[in-house]
Amino acid sequence: MSSYKKKDTIIIKDVTHTYKTETGLLPVIKNLSMSVPENGFTAVVGPSGCGKSTLTKLISGLLQPDEGEVYLSGEKITTPRPSVGMAFQNPVLLEWRSIIKNVMLPLEIVPNKLNSLEKEQRAKQLLSLVGLEGFEQKKPSELSGGMRQRASLCRALVHKPEVLILDEPFGALDAFTREDLWQVMHNLRKEEPFTGILITHDLRESIFLADEVVVLSGRPASKQFFVKVPKSKTPKLESLYSSKSIDMLKSLRKQIEIAQSQQEQNK
Amino acid sequence: MRHILVPLYAIIIFLLLWELLVWLNEWPNYKMASPSDIWPAFWKFKGLFFQYGWDTLWRTVVGLFIAVLCGVFLGMIMGFSKVLREAIYPLLVGFNAIPKATVVPIIALMFVGQHNLNTILIAFMISFFPIAVSVSIGLSTLEPEYRDILRSLGASKSLIFWKIALPKTLPEFFGALKVAVTLAFIGTNLMEIVSPHGRGLGALFDSGKTNSDYPLMFAVLIALALLGIGLYYVVVILEKIFAGWAERSTD
Numbered sequence: 271m272s273s274y275k276k277k278d279t280i281i282i283k284d285v286t287h288t289y290k291t292e293t294g295l296l297p298v299i300k301n302l303s304m305s306v307p308e309n310g311f312t313a314v315v316g317p318s319g320c321g322k323s324t325l326t327k328l329i330s331g332l333l334q335p336d337e338g339e340v341y342l343s344g345e346k347i348t349t350p351r352p353s354v355g356m357a358f359q360n361p362v363l364l365e366w367r368s369i370i371k372n373v374m375l376p377l378e379i380v381p382n383k384l385n386s387l388e389k390e391q392r393a394k395q396l397l398s399l400v401g402l403e404g405f406e407q408k409k410p411s412e413l414s415g416g417m418r419q420r421a422s423l424c425r426a427l428v429h430k431p432e433v434l435i436l437d438e439p440f441g442a443l444d445a446f447t448r449e450d451l452w453q454v455m456h457n458l459r460k461e462e463p464f465t466g467i468l469i470t471h472d473l474r475e476s477i478f479l480a481d482e483v484v485v486l487s488g489r490p491a492s493k494q495f496f497v498k499v500p501k502s503k504t505p506k507l508e509s510l511y512s513s514k515s516i517d518m519l520k521s522l523r524k525q526i527e528i529a530q531s532q533q534e535q536n537k
Numbered sequence: 538m539r540h541i542l543v544p545l546y547a548i549i550i551f552l553l554l555w556e557l558l559v560w561l562n563e564w565p566n567y568k569m570a571s572p573s574d575i576w577p578a579f580w581k582f583k584g585l586f587f588q589y590g591w592d593t594l595w596r597t598v599v600g601l602f603i604a605v606l607c608g609v610f611l612g613m614i615m616g617f618s619k620v621l622r623e624a625i626y627p628l629l630v631g632f633n634a635i636p637k638a639t640v641v642p643i644i645a646l647m648f649v650g651q652h653n654l655n656t657i658l659i660a661f662m663i664s665f666f667p668i669a670v671s672v673s674i675g676l677s678t679l680e681p682e683y684r685d686i687l688r689s690l691g692a693s694k695s696l697i698f699w700k701i702a703l704p705k706t707l708p709e710f711f712g713a714l715k716v717a718v719t720l721a722f723i724g725t726n727l728m729e730i731v732s733p734h735g736r737g738l739g740a741l742f743d744s745g746k747t748n749s750d751y752p753l754m755f756a757v758l759i760a761l762a763l764l765g766i767g768l769y770y771v772v773v774i775l776e777k778i779f780a781g782w783a784e785r786s787t788d
Contacts, residue, residue, distance in 0.1 A: 327685075330685075330689040331689070332685060332688060332689055349691070350688055350689045350690065350691050351691055352690050352691050354689050354690070356685065356689050358682045358685075358686075360680065360682050362680065362686055364683075364700075364701065364705075365705075365783065366705075366707075366780075366782040366783075375686075375687075375700070376690050378700070379687060379690045379691070379692045379696065379700075380690055380691070409782060411782075425686075429690075435689075
């Protein structure tokens with residue numbers, strides 16, 4: 271299963287992770303191998319509770335795998351490192367800070383050579399890229415859910431991380447807002463290239479945004495199926511309704527069902 | 538302007554009704570002093586009012602300050618360590634359940650004659666509990682994503698505390714401080730009333746009682762109310778400054 275290349279930015283190699291709970295051991299990930307090339311964007315889908323969020327913690331170094339290794343840009347991950355940017359379903363903005371100060375937060379922690387003016391310019395540039403120009407001084411409570419999530423994406427990218435980890439960032443948004451944000455993601459990728467992993471439950475989202483979709487098996491998760499998604503330079507929402515896309519969605523749906531039934535059996 | 542006039546009218550109407558009630562029932566002032574008795578009583582002892590008012594005020598503030606330090610410290614311990622929370626919490630609840638009026642004579646005997654120490658101790662003991670509880674709850678209910686955002690960037694524990702945990706707990710802290718300031722004030726007065734030959738508005742109240750000067754006792758009550766309002770609003774102003782972001786604008 272070692273399908274990774276040495277130069278890939280994210281390499282997950284035969285990773286196994288087990289949680290110790292009061293009722294015994296709970297294996298969540300088993301012999302998982304996958305990789306994301308530089309500036310690639312991979313979506314990970316799978317049944318609920320199959321270990322997707324654990325995967326994000328392993329990549330960001332918040333958790334250490336019991337077996338196997340995770341490499342970012344060729345370096346083995348043993349602790350959290352500043353070269354990672356994260357965004358979650360909950361935008362977790364700090365309510366006492368203005369939007370721009372929220373976006374600048376990572377620059378206060380990650381070592382960098384920017385002076386305060388440059389930090390502000392960097393944050394402003396990202397905010398205008400996601401359509402939040404003019405909202406810099408607003409408080410998060412004054413923004414809608416979609417706008418908060420845009421700000422959260424800016425915060426994840428502000429320190430130019432090597433790797434962007436998105437854990438269902440659009441899961442709590444309504445369908446139209448979500449589609450707006452998909453376009454925002456495409457803009458961001460064009461202007462601020464990054465290597466990313468997107469955890470999602472939305473199959474349309476996965477094929478619209480990612481270059482590759484990986485389906486995880488039911489818990490304990492391993493790579494069950496993957497599909498490459500050809501991308502046009504200017505992706506349009508209509509492309510989701512083409513027969514090619516629909517076939518792809520159908521086969522992904524089928525794989526999810528297989529994974530779900532497997533997870534039921536393993537219970 | 539309305540913000541000032543409406544409460545002012547309400548107070549005037551309240552005083553008039555009070556005066557009327559006493560006058561209609563022809564109550565003697567040992568049963569119920571009327572507002573018109575109170576002003577002369579205050580004027581007669583105005584020097585003592587200011588002197589003792591100051592005593593009561595600074596004792597309360599010092600007691601409250603110690604309560605904030607200890608409360609925040611205990612709250613941090615309980616908020617960060619589940620084991621320590623399980624160990625300390627029952628002790629705290631038990632200690633808090635003891636009515637402080639019963640502790641007052643014990644402390645008064647323990648440090649007999651040291652009025653300032655006595656009073657500050659009671660003010661502290663009565664008011665630290667809500668602060669400790671609110672800080673510990675604020676810290677222990679911090680959503681894990683907030684921590685992960687900083688932790689994934691390699692931030693240290695203390696950095697996470699200063700950047701996120703502390704500011705996020707401030708609204709709860711000030712909510713508790715509003716309760717604590719009133720409690721500390723009660724504690725101060727309890728001790729001042731009980732402690733013999735003491736100072737402070739509580740002592741003035743007690744001397745009104747021993748000298749059968751009932752309008753004086755009522756005047757002390759009014760002075761205490763004014764002092765209490767003042768202290769409360771100082772906390773409200775501090776809250777506006779440090780945790781004003783938690784207030785949603787209503788327009």
